[in-house]
Amino acid sequence: MTTTTALRRAAAGVTDAVKVYGGGDTAVRALDGVTVDFPAGRFTAIMGPSGSGKSTLMHCAAGLDTLTSGTARIGDTDLGALDDRRLTLLRRDRIGFVFQAFNLVPTLTVAENITLPLDLAGRRGDPAWTDALVDVVGLRDRLHHRPSELSGGQQQRVAVARAFAGRPDVVFADEPTGNLDSRSGAEVLGLLGRAVREMDRTVVMVTHDPVAAAHADEVLFLADGRLVDRMAAPTADRVLDRMKAFEVRS
Numbered sequence: 001m002t003t004t005t006a007l008r009r010a011a012a013g014v015t016d017a018v019k020v021y022g023g024g025d026t027a028v029r030a031l032d033g034v035t036v037d038f039p040a041g042r043f044t045a046i047m048g049p050s051g052s053g054k055s056t057l058m059h060c061a062a063g064l065d066t067l068t069s070g071t072a073r074i075g076d077t078d079l080g081a082l083d084d085r086r087l088t089l090l091r092r093d094r095i096g097f098v099f100q101a102f103n104l105v106p107t108l109t110v111a112e113n114i115t116l117p118l119d120l121a122g123r124r125g126d127p128a129w130t131d132a133l134v135d136v137v138g139l140r141d142r143l144h145h146r147p148s149e150l151s152g153g154q155q156q157r158v159a160v161a162r163a164f165a166g167r168p169d170v171v172f173a174d175e176p177t178g179n180l181d182s183r184s185g186a187e188v189l190g191l192l193g194r195a196v197r198e199m200d201r202t203v204v205m206v207t208h209d210p211v212a213a214a215h216a217d218e219v220l221f222l223a224d225g226r227l228v229d230r231m232a233a234p235t236a237d238r239v240l241d242r243m244k245a246f247e248v249r250s
């Protein structure tokens with residue numbers, strides 16, 4: 001599995017990534033020289049103790065925040081070389097996002113929420129693809145409902161369909177199951193996994209939850225802003241054991 005991963009094109013990645021918040025005595029080195037590729041067609045989870053830099057890594061890799069030094073790439077595009085406008089367009093056209101809060105537009109229907117990124121971009125998209133997504137996330141009979149008429153799990157499934165609607169290079173998910181009960185969470189994680197394995201998508205997910213991380217192909221472990229370990233074919237038990245080792249150390 002390591003060999004196939006190594007041969008895969010990187011959908012995104014960072015090299016020598018350093019992120020310092022603030023300055024002087026209060027400066028925080030949230031990323032301290034991280035180099036990592038997120039292979040295309042793979043599901044990667046990022047784990048680590050609280051404050052280890054997971055969200056910072058995701059935000060910098062996704063162009064939501066800028067590195068202090070080092071480079072962040074989506075495909076072959078160096079994010080540091082883009083002005084604000086191009087960065088906004090890149091985020092819109094080449095990246096999908098799923099957040100802990102579902103972030104749906106309450107006045108729009110499920111169908112309209114799913115195609116919103118395409119509509120904002122003035123793209124028609126691929127109707128067959130969007131149609132297939134609706135079935136994958138199991139929302140065919142809810143297309144004309146508003147988010148307030150859906151359960152949390154259903155709302156997050158809409159957010160997942162929206163994230164993949166434009167066939168982005170990579171979908172970044174930040175604690176996507178944080179607001180869900182374990183059953184709805186498992187459904188959403190199952191969908192992310194299916195999108196990767198059956199639809200050749202790429203997912204990078206930040207999570208605290210070993211059960212969630214076990215849905216990934218590989219787990220990266222951060223500590224103190226550094227990449228300290230990685231685990232292929234993870235199971236929840238192995239991830240939990242690895243996380244316990246951090247607690248013992250600190």
Ligand SMILES: Nc1ncnc2c1ncn2[C@@H]1O[C@H](COP(=O)(O)OP(=O)(O)OP(=O)(O)O)[C@@H](O)[C@H]1O
Pocket residue numbers: 021022028029030048049050051052053054055056057
């Ligand atoms: N905007 C900011 N200003 C100052 N410090 C920040 C800022 N954002 C994050 N930090 C600091 O950077 C470090 C890494 O934060 P980050 O949120 O990336 O960690 P995390 O691993 O995602 O944490 P958690 O699991 O608690 O969400 C922490 O020490 C945090 O306090």
